[in-house]
Amino acid sequence: MTNSGRNIQSLQAQSHTPWVGVHVLTEFIFCPRAGLITFETKQEDDDNDDRELQGQQKAQLTYRPYYSLRPIEESLEKALNDLRRLPKLAGGTALVSFLLLLLTGALQAWLLALVIPALILIFGTFNAYPRISYFGKLRDMARKALPREPDPQSVDNTAINWWSLLAAGFDSVPYRDTLKDHSWRVAGKPWRVLRKGSLRIPVWRRRGEAENQAKIRGQHYARMAAYCRLIEKAEGGSSPYGIILFGNSYDGIAIANNQGSRSAFHKGLREARQVIKGKQRWERDPSPPSTGTICSSCPLGKPFTYRPGESDNRPGRLNTSPHLAFGDDGRAYHSECGDRFQWIPPHQKAFAKRLIKY
Numbered sequence: 001m002t003n004s005g006r007n008i009q010s011l012q013a014q015s016h017t018p019w020v021g022v023h024v025l026t027e028f029i030f031c032p033r034a035g036l037i038t039f040e041t042k043q044e045d046d047d048n049d050d051r052e053l054q055g056q057q058k059a060q061l062t063y064r065p066y067y068s069l070r071p072i073e074e075s076l077e078k079a080l081n082d083l084r085r086l087p088k089l090a091g092g093t094a095l096v097s098f099l100l101l102l103l104t105g106a107l108q109a110w111l112l113a114l115v116i117p118a119l120i121l122i123f124g125t126f127n128a129y130p131r132i133s134y135f136g137k138l139r140d141m142a143r144k145a146l147p148r149e150p151d152p153q154s155v156d157n158t159a160i161n162w163w164s165l166l167a168a169g170f171d172s173v174p175y176r177d178t179l180k181d182h183s184w185r186v187a188g189k190p191w192r193v194l195r196k197g198s199l200r201i202p203v204w205r206r207r208g209e210a211e212n213q214a215k216i217r218g219q220h221y222a223r224m225a226a227y228c229r230l231i232e233k234a235e236g237g238s239s240p241y242g243i244i245l246f247g248n249s250y251d252g253i254a255i256a257n258n259q260g261s262r263s264a265f266h267k268g269l270r271e272a273r274q275v276i277k278g279k280q281r282w283e284r285d286p287s288p289p290s291t292g293t294i295c296s297s298c299p300l301g302k303p304f305t306y307r308p309g310e311s312d313n314r315p316g317r318l319n320t321s322p323h324l325a326f327g328d329d330g331r332a333y334h335s336e337c338g339d340r341f342q343w344i345p346p347h348q349k350a351f352a353k354r355l356i357k358y
């Protein structure tokens with residue numbers, strides 16, 4: 001057996017091997033302490049933030065991108081109907097005010113008959129028109145996209161556009177249940193899978209990052225390789241690449257499920273198991289990262305003001321006593337990582353607040 005075959009064989013799970021979620025795994029690759037916190041707080045994969053499924057009304061109000069043509073057309077139709085209804089609504093209000101005038105003889109009814117319909121027309125138009133413009137542009141973008149898809153044989157990353165993939169014949173399907181690979185005890189759920197023939201392509205969104213800011217790091221390659229394996233196990237098709245969409249946009253990148261991505265996944269899984277085992281068997285915590293720069297912008301190390309019974313009792317937080325540090329402003333601060341490992345992470349805000357002195 002080759003070295004790589006032996007390496008893969010060693011990932012076979014035993015009955016005592018812990019289940020590792022894909023999200024947890026990637027946190028371990030980022031930092032073992034972040035991985036352990038995520039594991040202990042049982043944070044599941046959250047790639048199921050599908051606004052189209054969770055509430056179209058909310059999505060319309062916030063103008064989050066839609067990812068299939070039908071809800072876009074429905075939203076456009078609704079906005080057009082809202083606009084068409086305005087004259088009727090304004091006319092009805094004018095009529096009621098006129099009847100009031102006849103019945104009561106109150107002169108203010110004239111005012112109502114003029115002002116309220118005018119307000120309805122103005123505010124109704126201001127409300128409907130931006131939606132019509134937004135969804136109209138979106139519909140055109142979706143309809144006019146040229147079919148284009150990554151080469152399944154390519155070992156390089158390829159820039160993609162969501163609508164071009166759909167135009168190329170992919171069906172986009174959201175997963176509702178977590179996928180589980182019992183042989184390696186890995187679980188997770190991509191945001192969607194794109195299906196075309198025997199191709200099964202996992203899709204994952206990186207929220208809050210514009211395309212030009214998005215950097216693809218080791219944990220992203222590992223995450224994609226993990227999703228590809230889970231989908232291939234669950235559906236039996238082939239996943240030669242996976243897709244990351246950037247923020248609330250329709251652009252992204254296809255990451256090849258090549259040897260490099262798979263190695264990152266396997267290495268991350270081994271490290272995750274090792275740290276979890278160390279904790280479960282010997283109560284051994286992982287050391288802090290050897291370079292402080294990784295902590296400087298880590299959300300788990302960001303200090304926040306200590307409020308007894310509140311800041312130390314937030315939902316999803318581990319039940320650990322707060323590790324307090326006092327700033328030059330006289331306030332007490334703590335952080336999630338600081339509380340869990342009883343230290344002050346070298347976060348940039350910890351320096352700014354003088355919790356750590358240079």
Ligand code: SF4
Nearest residue numbers: 031034295298301337
């Ligand atoms: S603050 Fe530092 S040690 Fe803590 S989880 Fe973040 S990167 Fe890891």
